[in-house]
Amino acid sequence: MATKKRCTALVVDVSPSMHPHLGPVGDHLSRVVQNRILNAKIDEFALIVFGSDETNNDVHTEGLDAAAASGERDYEEEYRNIAVKVPMGCCSSECAEVVASLRGMVGSAPSDYLEALVVASDMLVNHHRGGAFLRRIMLVTDLRTPCEADDDFIGDIARGMRAVDMQLTVAVVRGEESEDETTRIQEEDTVMANRETLQRLCDLLIEPSDKGPVPVTNRSCIEDHAAALQAAQVKTTKPTTTFRGDLEFTPWMSLKVWVYKKVSEAKPPAMKMYSDAADEAAGDDPTVGRERVFRSYADPDAPVDVAPEMMISAYPYGPANIPIQDEVKELIAAKNDKGMKIFGFTSLDQVPHWMGMDEPRVLVPWPTKDGSLAAGMAASAGATDREHRKATEAMSAMARAMQCKGQAALVRAVWTQNSDKVSFGALTPHITKEGDFLLFVPLPFAEDMYSNDFKPLPVPGCKASAQLGANAKAKLVPTDEQRAAAAALVDSLDGSGPDPWECLNPSLTRTHALIAARATNELAAPPASASGSGPDAAAVLLASPFTGVPAMALPAGGSLAKPGAREAASAFRLACGGLKLTEPKTGWKRKRAGTEALSAHREEPEEGVAAEGADDDDAAVPDASARRPRREDGEAARREPEAAPAAQPDSPRGDEDAWTVVVKEEPVSQVTMDLPTQVLPVEMEPANIAVPTQVEAPKPAEDDEFFDDMD
Numbered sequence: 154m155a156t157k158k159r160c161t162a163l164v165v166d167v168s169p170s171m172h173p174h175l176g177p178v179g180d181h182l183s184r185v186v187q188n189r190i191l192n193a194k195i196d197e198f199a200l201i202v203f204g205s206d207e208t209n210n211d212v213h214t215e216g217l218d219a220a221a222a223s224g225e226r227d228y229e230e231e232y233r234n235i236a237v238k239v240p241m242g243c244c245s246s247e248c249a250e251v252v253a254s255l256r257g258m259v260g261s262a263p264s265d266y267l268e269a270l271v272v273a274s275d276m277l278v279n280h281h282r283g284g285a286f287l288r289r290i291m292l293v294t295d296l297r298t299p300c301e302a303d304d305d306f307i308g309d310i311a312r313g314m315r316a317v318d319m320q321l322t323v324a325v326v327r328g329e330e331s332e333d334e335t336t337r338i339q340e341e342d343t344v345m346a347n348r349e350t351l352q353r354l355c356d357l358l359i360e361p362s363d364k365g366p367v368p369v370t371n372r373s374c375i376e377d378h379a380a381a382l383q384a385a386q387v388k389t390t391k392p393t394t395t396f397r398g399d400l401e402f403t404p405w406m407s408l409k410v411w412v413y414k415k416v417s418e419a420k421p422p423a424m425k426m427y428s429d430a431a432d433e434a435a436g437d438d439p440t441v442g443r444e445r446v447f448r449s450y451a452d453p454d455a456p457v458d459v460a461p462e463m464m465i466s467a468y469p470y471g472p473a474n475i476p477i478q479d480e481v482k483e484l485i486a487a488k489n490d491k492g493m494k495i496f497g498f499t500s501l502d503q504v505p506h507w508m509g510m511d512e513p514r515v516l517v518p519w520p521t522k523d524g525s526l527a528a529g530m531a532a533s534a535g536a537t538d539r540e541h542r543k544a545t546e547a548m549s550a551m552a553r554a555m556q557c558k559g560q561a562a563l564v565r566a567v568w569t570q571n572s573d574k575v576s577f578g579a580l581t582p583h584i585t586k587e588g589d590f591l592l593f594v595p596l597p598f599a600e601d602m603y604s605n606d607f608k609p610l611p612v613p614g615c616k617a618s619a620q621l622g623a624n625a626k627a628k629l630v631p632t633d634e635q636r637a638a639a640a641a642l643v644d645s646l647d648g649s650g651p652d653p654w655e656c657l658n659p660s661l662t663r664t665h666a667l668i669a670a671r672a673t674n675e676l677a678a679p680p681a682s683a684s685g686s687g688p689d690a691a692a693v694l695l696a697s698p699f700t701g702v703p704a705m706a707l708p709a710g711g712s713l714a715k716p717g718a719r720e721a722a723s724a725f726r727l728a729c730g731g732l733k734l735t736e737p738k739t740g741w742k743r744k745r746a747g748t749e750a751l752s753a754h755r756e757e758p759e760e761g762v763a764a765e766g767a768d769d770d771d772a773a774v775p776d777a778s779a780r781r782p783r784r785e786d787g788e789a790a791r792r793e794p795e796a797a798p799a800a801q802p803d804s805p806r807g808d809e810d811a812w813t814v815v816v817k818e819e820p821v822s823q824v825t826m827d828l829p830t831q832v833l834p835v836e837m838e839p840a841n842i843a844v845p846t847q848v849e850a851p852k853p854a855e856d857d858e859f860f861d862d863m864d
Contacts, residue, residue, distance in 0.1 A: 158286040159189075160197045160241060162273040165255060166294035168204030168264040174326050174378075178293055179255030181382040184662070186249040187669040191422055192388045197282075198248055200239035201273055202255075204264030204298070209236040210272045211279075234262040235272050241280050246672045264298045266347070267306065270321070270354075274313055287371075288319040291385065293378060295326040296347035297340055307350065311357035321358060321373040323351050324381035351375055365523050383657060388419065395514060396568050397534075401494045408551075409519035409536065409544050410493075412568075415592065416512050421664045488571040495580070498560045504579040504596060511595040516580065517588075518544035545588070552582035552589040564593065638721070638728040645721040 163182055167175060189196040201210070213232040220228035238258065239251050270290065277288040314321065325348070331337040355373040376384075396412035431439035447459045466482075467474040518541060525535030536544070555562065562580040578595040611618035611630055618630045631639075670677035 158195050158197075158284075159193070159289055160199075160277060160280060160286050161289040161291060162199045162201060162241070162277055163252065164201045164203065164266075164269050164273050164290060164292045166204055166264050166266065166269075166292075166298075167202045167255070167258050167260045168298050169259075169261060170295055170297040170328060171204070171326065172259050174295070174328070175255040175259065178326070178378070178382070179253045181386070182255070182291075182293070183249045183253035183669075184665065185382065185385045186244050186252055187665055188386050188388065189244045190246070190249070191665060191668065194244065196244055197241050197280075197286075198239065198244050198252075199237065199241040199273075199276060200248075200252055201235065201237050201269060201276075202258055202260070203235045203266065203269035203272075204262055205234050205236045205258065205260035206262055207236050208233045211237075212272050212275050232268050232272060234260065234264070235269055237272075237276070241276060241282075246669065249669060250673065264294070265300055266292060266294055266296075266298075266351075267300060267302070267310065270310055274310065274319065277319060278313065278317055288317055290314075290319065290321045291324060291381070292321065292351075293324045293326065293382075295328045296344045296351075297328065298347075299343050300347055300350070302346075302350040304353075307354050308357070311354055314358060315362065318371065319358070320371050321355060322381055322385075323355070323375040324378040325375060326378045348375065386657060386662075390417075396491075396493070396566075397519075398492055400516065400564075401492060408547050409540065410516045410548070411519060412493075412593070413515045413517070414512055415515045418512075419658060419661060421661055422668075487573040487575075489567045489573065489575060491567050491570040491572070493564055493566045495562045495564050497563045498555075499563060499579070501559050501561050501581065504561050504581070504594060506594065508596055509594045510578075510597050510601060511576070513595070514593040516548070516591040516593060518548050548591065549589040552584060552591055555580075555582040556584060562591075566593070632728075635725075635728045638725040642718075642721040642725045645718040 163185075165171075165175075165178065165182070171178075186198055189198070208230075210232060213230065213235070216228070216231055239248050242248070270292065273290050277290070331340060352375060355375060358373040359367050361367065392413055394411050395414060396410075398410070399407035400410045401407040426441040426443075427439040428441050431437040433439055447461065447464060449457050449459050451457070465476045465478065467476040469475075519536045521538055521541045522535035524541070535541075561582075564578055564580055566576040566578065567574075568576065576595055577598065578593050580591045580593055583590055583592055611621065613630050613633075613636075618626060621629065667677075
């Protein structure tokens with residue numbers, strides 16, 4: 154079985170060419186340590202920097218001690234400018250803080266990555282704490298410092314690392330190119346030469362040994378710094394089979410397969426309840442237990458506790474409850490035999506990926522005994538070489554035939570014996586250079602499908618669009634200008650966004666960052682806010698959760714969009730009339746005949762001009778009387794009774810939006826009085842009550858947003 158514990162040596166180049174990148178590198182490496190604290194707290198880390206102004210490592214000290222013991226006076230010091238900042242130990246918050254402070258460890262000495270690898274290998278080989286473990290080295294450098302490479306020296310390093318199955322991951326940082334052409338060419342040649350040297354070392358580490366081929370998860374490689382550091386932050390999960398058995402084509406022919414989960418949603422760590430009153434220093438257990446109590450309120454005045462054995466499960470069936478005993482439920486439950494059976498084929502177009510109901514699974518041929526051991530299983534779980542070869546050839550032939558004909562196999566699957574859950578899905582073929590396999594995609598039953606009726610969007614030039622009115626056509630049918638602007642926006646954003654499945658989950662990343670910050674400071678501020686829209690929305694997936702730390706995977710401009718994306722987005726917005734796709738929430742608004750609904754904020758009319766479409770309530774405002782014509786005696790002229798507003802039709806016209814809510818208003822009879830008085834309805838007119846000279850405008854009713862969905 155594969156061991157879970159890992160000991161990782163973080164080897165970072167701090168020479169002058171790496172100074173601009175030490176901040177982001179420290180940020181991401183710190184998050185690697187924090188991820189292990191949450192998910193694998195038994196893992197251990199060490200931090201080694203090379204190109205530093207100080208020298209502090211065991212290999213250098215041992216050389217000095219040996220030279221002093223032998224009396225060698227002309228000893229030339231080796232492994233200089235390499236310092237161990239964090240010795241190998243269990244991952245902790247203190248270790249993460251030191252790693253995050255890389256920007257304060259800058260050095261001015263030249264860097265030698267081969268000597269740094271020797272120091273890291275010596276540390277891992279001589280580390281024996283906690284029994285067996287996996288050894289890892291992560292080297293972060295820009296490869297811009299020349300390094301003398303000796304084939305014999307590289308061979309010695311490879312033999313020492315292969316002896317303990319050590320893995321090397323080189324994260325190459327992309328730096329800015331020099332403006333001087335001569336300097337730029339020299340830097341490119343240096344980077345290429347150093348990359349070839351490290352590639353030779355990686356090739357020696359992945360060669361098959363007497364133990365067999367190197368597992369895929371333990372192979373050394375050279376990657377881009379963003380991909381390597383991001384992959385190190387992902388929680389590693391041991392692959393476990395969910396099904397081992399036969400894929401049955403007919404009762405007389407079957408194929409032995411192993412089934413693995415392809416995708417599974419990652420969730421943040423679960424929180425637990427603790428007591429603040431517990432004194433952990435005194436040995437008190439801070440965990441809190443929960444007890445469930447069931448109580449019957451048949452008599453509200455005297456509730457009675459009910460024991461669990463006195464309760465029974467029941468199904469609601471109309472006004473009654475149908476009790477079902479546990480024994481009866483087990484008897485009527487369906488018990489199906491474990492297995493996968495193909496009962497037909499259909500076109501690949503009939504099983505699109507968006508119909509997937511559950512987590513997809515990968516079907517691979519039954520491996521050999523060595524393959525089972527490499528997968529972390531027992532060797533006895535594997536098949537013989539002959540059976541493995543037959544299963545591999547059969548699956549490859551089936552996958553290639555299905556791909557050639559564009560067919561998918563319909564499968565009925567039961568993953569465990571005597572299970573009442575039956576999975577119905579499709580097997581789709583996948584051809585790769587590593588091998589051919591089938592992918593199981595769960596499909597929905599009739600009860601799982603939703604049927605939704607949406608408002609149709611007519612295509613320009615079709616018969617449906619010609620039958621629409623002017624207003625409806627303006628809302629539903631795009632113009633040629635809008636279509637051209639949308640096409641330009643799509644072209645400008647084509648290929649500029651990251652693939653979500655290759656990026657970290659921003660929610661998990663920010664949660665982990667908050668936990669790490671609160672671990673050292675209970676009053677730590679929340680992480681930096683991640684926001685973005687339009688062409689910059691993709692930057693949220695790659696943004697750093699720490700305030701003031703730039704994202705590594707973004708270019709200098711801070712956006713993944715092409716240069717013309719912002720202009721294309723602005724042109725599309727203008728073509729759509731400002732892109733006001735939804736009306737603002739303004740509460741309940743009345744609609745008069747021949748006029749639009751009142752706006753949320755009424756504009757101030759010009760002096761001497763009455764507000765268009767103003768309500769009768771505006772007459773109560775004192776300023777309104779100043780705009781009325783005055784009589785010769787100085788009193789305001791009488792207002793003629795206004796005609797009652799026309800009632801709105803019961804149904805919208807053909808050119809109106811079918812979803813517009815029209816509210817009818819009943820006519821209100823009014824009487825007029827000389828100012829200083831107020832216009833009131835007849836039924837509300839008070840008797841023998843003096844009206845004040847100035848009446849404040851009635852305050853609008855508080856908007857409770859009850860009718861917002863009807864706007």
